Amino acid sequence: MTAALQGARQSAMGDLTDAPVLVVDDDKNVGKVLTRILQRAGFTDVSVETDPRAAVERCKHRDFDAILLDLHMPEVDGFEVMDMLAQGRGSEDYSPILVLTGDLRVDVKERALASGARDFVEKPFEPTEVVARLRNLVETRRMHRRLRSFNTALAVRVADRTAEVVAAKLEVLERLARAGEYRDDLTGMHAQRVGRLSGLLARELRIDHERAVMIEQAAPLHDIGKIGVPDAILLKGGALTEEEVVTIRRHTFMGAAILSGSRLDLMQTAERIALTHHEHWNGRGYPQGLKEDEIPLEGRIVSVADAFDSMTNDRPYRRACSAERAVTEILHWRGTQFAPDVVDALCQLHMSGLLEPSPRREERVADAMATAS
Amino acid sequence: MSTMTETIDTSGAADAPEAMTLQLRRLVHDLNNALTPILANAQLAQLILGPDSSVSAELDDVVAGAKRANAIVGEIRTAATRLAEAQT
Numbered sequence: 358m359t360a361a362l363q364g365a366r367q368s369a370m371g372d373l374t375d376a377p378v379l380v381v382d383d384d385k386n387v388g389k390v391l392t393r394i395l396q397r398a399g400f401t402d403v404s405v406e407t408d409p410r411a412a413v414e415r416c417k418h419r420d421f422d423a424i425l426l427d428l429h430m431p432e433v434d435g436f437e438v439m440d441m442l443a444q445g446r447g448s449e450d451y452s453p454i455l456v457l458t459g460d461l462r463v464d465v466k467e468r469a470l471a472s473g474a475r476d477f478v479e480k481p482f483e484p485t486e487v488v489a490r491l492r493n494l495v496e497t498r499r500m501h502r503r504l505r506s507f508n509t510a511l512a513v514r515v516a517d518r519t520a521e522v523v524a525a526k527l528e529v530l531e532r533l534a535r536a537g538e539y540r541d542d543l544t545g546m547h548a549q550r551v552g553r554l555s556g557l558l559a560r561e562l563r564i565d566h567e568r569a570v571m572i573e574q575a576a577p578l579h580d581i582g583k584i585g586v587p588d589a590i591l592l593k594g595g596a597l598t599e600e601e602v603v604t605i606r607r608h609t610f611m612g613a614a615i616l617s618g619s620r621l622d623l624m625q626t627a628e629r630i631a632l633t634h635h636e637h638w639n640g641r642g643y644p645q646g647l648k649e650d651e652i653p654l655e656g657r658i659v660s661v662a663d664a665f666d667s668m669t670n671d672r673p674y675r676r677a678c679s680a681e682r683a684v685t686e687i688l689h690w691r692g693t694q695f696a697p698d699v700v701d702a703l704c705q706l707h708m709s710g711l712l713e714p715s716p717r718r719e720e721r722v723a724d725a726m727a728t729a730s
Numbered sequence: 731m732s733t734m735t736e737t738i739d740t741s742g743a744a745d746a747p748e749a750m751t752l753q754l755r756r757l758v759h760d761l762n763n764a765l766t767p768i769l770a771n772a773q774l775a776q777l778i779l780g781p782d783s784s785v786s787a788e789l790d791d792v793v794a795g796a797k798r799a800n801a802i803v804g805e806i807r808t809a810a811t812r813l814a815e816a817q818t
Binding site: 459 | 755758759762763765766767768769770771773774777778796800803807811
């Protein structure tokens with residue numbers, strides 16, 4: 358091999374001589390001389406096709422690193438070949454086409470470039486130029502392929518790390534919610550159940566998926582402000598004094614204060630919920646006496662979910678009632694304490710069997726969530 | 731690839747300037763294809779044998795002749811382009 362043709366072995370991408378190369382030219386003598394040149398340069402995998410349609414078929418079954426393509430061929434010309442090859446190629450794939458032509462008018466070059474050509478060699482060509490241009494093409498294609506592979510690996514790593522961050526965030530939220538409930542619900546399950554029911558209600562209200570998920574994740578923090586309520590009041594068995602009621606109602610403000618100042622949508626949602634989940638539709642709730650649409654939707658939803666879960670689970674001062682009974686009770690306060698549309702959504706969930714305590718309830722809840730998402 | 735007699739239409743239809751332009755372009759294309767293996771093989775042989783080869787002078791002549799022919803092809807191409815421009 359001559360030094361002038363050795364470029365294929367001297368590349369930043371390593372030895373390029375194993376690159377599969379396809380020559381497409383209707384003139385078999387051109388194909389022959391190109392094969393000879395490329396083999397002399399060290400390329401070991403050179404194929405020649407004189408029929409353009411057969412060349413396209415070949416490319417469907419083999420991934421060539423370079424295609425040396427004649428432009429002017431009878432029946433099917435090089436432009437049509439490039440169009441056919443483009444149809445089978447992904448938008449991110451690198452088109453490895455080196456055009457061979459004696460016609461290098463500007464309009465011809467522009468059309469060829471638009472069709473997927475990467476470079477040109479003018480006929481009659483010099484062997485060293487063909488090898489140099491082919492080497493550049495193969496090198497670029499391999500770099501492109503390596504970059505794509507790197508990008509794919511990077512995307513997977515980013516997805517993994519993002520999933521870890523999301524999981525960590527949710528775990529922190531869950532533990533924070535548990536801290537708020539710790540003194541009057543050792544299991545911390547009330548907060549989680551309120552979260553889940555709030556998510557179901559949000560979906561039943563046809564709220565967009567992303568926001569419904571956010572409500573579901575933020576709702577467990579609704580009583581985080583109870584951290585600031587003294588045990589003597591929070592765990593008191595008997596009736597509360599007026600002053601104690603004021604103190605316990607302050608947990609809404611304290612919860613909002615704990616969650617305030619965050620840039621995260623999730624935390625901002627949780628803050629709104631903590632502040633407004635004891636507001637009443639008729640304006641007689643607390644702490645601000647908001648009414649109807651003044652109460653953020655999240656607060657209206659959690660208000661119903663919190664009430665339902667409190668009624669259907671044992672408390673130190675009373676026994677749990679049935680879902681049927683709880684829904685009837687909440688329905689009684691539809692339009693006064695609770696937002697009408699949220700109560701209607703609760704009734705719908707009840708009729709669908711998603712609220713009743715039964716061994717299969719968890720399964721049905723999971724199915725409903727999967728369907729909604 | 732067409733033969734030279736196919737390329738040069740002797741039927742009289744080539745009198746039309748557009749047909750003449752088209753025929754000249756075909757002629758250029760076919761001459762290019764004919765010259766390509768001659769020039770490339772000769773240059774490849776030069777690279778393989780090196781300047782001290784016993785046939786070096788002969789190969790130089792082949793390359794020079796092919797390049798001269800290529801220059802003539804270029805002149806025909808230019809003429810075809812001018813003819814096309816004159817038509818428009």
